Amino acid sequence: MHKVVIIGSGPAGLTAAIYTARAELKPIVFEGGFLPTGELMMAGGQLMITSEVENYPGFPEGVTGPELVERTRQQAQRFGSVHRDEAVEEVDFSGFPLRLRVGDEWIETATVILATGANARWLGIPSEQKYANRGVSACATCDGAFFRDLDVMVVGGGDTALEEASFLTRFARKVTLVHRRDAFRASKIMAERALQNPKIDVEWNAVIDEVLGDGRTVTGVKLKSTVDGTVRERACQGVFIAIGHTPNTSIFKGKIDLYDNGYIKLVEHTQTSVKGVFAAGDVADSRYRQAISAAGMGCQAAIDAEHLLEEYEHAGLLKH
Numbered sequence: 001m002h003k004v005v006i007i008g009s010g011p012a013g014l015t016a017a018i019y020t021a022r023a024e025l026k027p028i029v030f031e032g033g034f035l036p037t038g039e040l041m042m043a044g045g046q047l048m049i050t051s052e053v054e055n056y057p058g059f060p061e062g063v064t065g066p067e068l069v070e071r072t073r074q075q076a077q078r079f080g081s082v083h084r085d086e087a088v089e090e091v092d093f094s095g096f097p098l099r100l101r102v103g104d105e106w107i108e109t110a111t112v113i114l115a116t117g118a119n120a121r122w123l124g125i126p127s128e129q130k131y132a133n134r135g136v137s138a139c140a141t142c143d144g145a146f147f148r149d150l151d152v153m154v155v156g157g158g159d160t161a162l163e164e165a166s167f168l169t170r171f172a173r174k175v176t177l178v179h180r181r182d183a184f185r186a187s188k189i190m191a192e193r194a195l196q197n198p199k200i201d202v203e204w205n206a207v208i209d210e211v212l213g214d215g216r217t218v219t220g221v222k223l224k225s226t227v228d229g230t231v232r233e234r235a236c237q238g239v240f241i242a243i244g245h246t247p248n249t250s251i252f253k254g255k256i257d258l259y260d261n262g263y264i265k266l267v268e269h270t271q272t273s274v275k276g277v278f279a280a281g282d283v284a285d286s287r288y289r290q291a292i293s294a295a296g297m298g299c300q301a302a303i304d305a306e307h308l309l310e311e312y313e314h315a316g317l318l319k320h
Helices: 011-022 045-049 065-078 126-130 140-147 159-168 188-196 291-314
Strands: 002-007 028-030 082-084 090-092 098-102 105-114 118-120 151-155 174-178 200-203 206-213 218-225 231-235 238-241 245-247 277-279
Touching: 002 011, 002 098, 002 291, 011 028, 011 045, 011 065, 011 105, 011 291, 045 065, 045 118, 065 082, 105 291, 126 206, 140 159, 140 238, 151 159, 151 206, 159 174, 159 188, 174 206, 188 200, 218 238, 277 291
Parallel strands: 002 028, 002 105, 028 082, 105 277, 151 174, 151 238, 174 200
Antiparallel strands: 090 098, 098 105, 118 245, 206 218, 218 231
């Protein structure tokens, strides 16, 4: 029986691996792959599609997302963590030890750290992916500073979209909210704040039909009316998609408590509703969704798991 298994290899999972490996717990990290539902849990998480990270401490010149992932992985491996490029396909948290299925193999472990992350919801148009990280982003906090004195658009009508739009006014010359309806879904106070901001305007009853560009970066969009279907072009240099995130928790449904939106419900610190099962990063954090906050939660989950393992050893459930 293993002492620690970590599911996920973004900043939360890899930081948990560093801490548990340094504690000589010999963690196994399942980095990702296709789940039975057809979803892809990407090894390295959202950082793997982030071209430039400028807000992670310790990198004054910035670092690419993939490089940050790889350096963190190497740091964990230096202390003895074992990494497998497979996805956990099924879990059984009904008793002790906890059980995980990878392919035809069932693995037993005393503790599990869930760090499977969350994926941004996209519009689903080819041009959006063509210009991802070249003018199209799903994180204003991450990328807003790259759009100083430029015109940008934010897609969405909920609190997240309006928060992103307000944040972007610190950098952008003009921020246009594109919303498919004629009223925001956001809270009244957020809506009033956005509508009163002189740097924000709104394209009501519209969706982005296509992202336009010169092959290197975004130059504008085609807006399609949800009322009469007419299409027109509008210039901009950036597009931020703010229509929500989907946590990678499908295999945990019915196994641990989740919120209605799919995020993992934490009972105390990083402990889930099942003893020995901990969660860290975006899979349990619908608010911050930053690499540094995910890494911090990974550290916390590792320490929580270590303390529980000490209890198990004193109770005679584990060998030293």
